[in-house]
Amino acid sequence: MDFVFDVLNQRGIRVAGKTLRRHTHQGWMSSVFKMDSSVGPIIIHVADLVEEHRRNKVWEKFSGLAHLFANHQEIPAATIYYSGLADSKFILVQKFLNGAPAGRRTLHQGVIADEWFVDRAVTIKKILAALANVHAITLRGFGWPSPNEETLQGPYPSWKDFFVEESPRWLESVREADERLQCHPIEGFAVSIKSIINKVEYAGPSVLVHGDAMNPSNILIAKDGSISLLDWEWSIAADPAWEFCDLGWWTIIDSEKNDLDPEIVARARLYIPLWLLWGVHMHAKDINPEIYLALRQLLADRLG
Helix, strand or coil: CHHHHHHHHHCCCCEEEEEEEECCCCCCCEEEEEEEECCCCEEEEEEECCHHHHHCCHHHHHHHHHHHHHHCCCCCCCCEEEEEEECCEEEEEEECCCCEECEEEEEECCEEEEEECCCHHHHHHHHHHHHHHHHCCEEECEECCEEECCEEECCECCHHHHHHHHHHHHHHHHHHHHHHHCCCCCCCHHHHHHHHHHCCCCCCCEEEECCCCCCHHHEEECCCCCEEECCCCCCEEECHHHHHHCHHHHHHHCCCCCCCCHHHHHHHHHHHHHHHHHHHHHCCCCCCCHHHHHHHHHHHHHHC
16 A cells, blocks of 8 residues: 555645555455545555456546546546556545445346335436536547546547447457357347447437446435445446446336436437447456356347
C-alpha cells in the first residue's frame, strides 16, 4: 500500500495508514480496503485484471471517469482520487460512500436472479433518473473508451463497427470454451450473431453507458433514500439502449407498460443476444464455469 499512499500524498491527500482495514465488501475479483484521509474516508480496490480489462486498459478509463464525475456532479457516483497499476494489480481509490446495497445478484442451480433488499419499483425509478443524467453525457466514438483531454472517447466510428470488430473475438473465445467444456455447439451460432449485427443501424450520438446499473449489488442506498451507482468497470461509449440489455431489465422491457422510449426498447431487444455473447465471452476462461454455462444457456434460448 506504500505506493498508493505516496501517490495520494503527491495529490495532496494525506492518509492515516494506521486506520487501514479490510472492508466488509469484497468484489468478484478484488480486495477492498477502507481508511481515513484528509478528504474523509476512502475506499481502495486492489483487483486482479482479466484479459479484457488489460486489453481495454480499464485503469485509463477510470482516470477519464474521474474527470467526468468531477465535471458532472449530477451523476451519483463516488469521487475517484486515483486509478492505475501497481505490480500488475489494478488500484482504484475512491471516496467512501455510506449506505447499503439495494440487493444482490445470485446464481443458483444454473439460474441467475436478482434479490432486492429494498422496494424494487421505487428503486428502479431512481435508477432511471440517475441514468438519464449519465446518458446525457455525449462522447466521441463508440466502444470501450479511453481518456481524451477531460472526457472519454471510443475507438470505433459507429456502434455497428464496435460489434463488427469485437464480435469475432467473442465468438472465438466461446468456441474454445465450448470445446474445453465439451458443450455441444449452439446451432447456427455465428450466422445468427452476424445477422443481428447486420441489423444494427443506430446513428444517434455516443453516450456514456454504465453497463451494469440494474445489478442490485451495484446500487448503494443512503439513509435518506438517495442512490449511488457503483462498479463502472464496464462503462462504455454506446447507444443508450445498450444499458437496458442486462438481464435485470428484461421483465421491464418486455412489459407493455414501462417508462422507456419505445425505440430504445426495440433496439435493446435486438442487442440482447449481443450482450449475452459478450457476457459469455467474459466468463469463457473462468475456473468455475457456472456463470459461463448459465449465460450460454440464456444466449442459446434467445437465439432459439
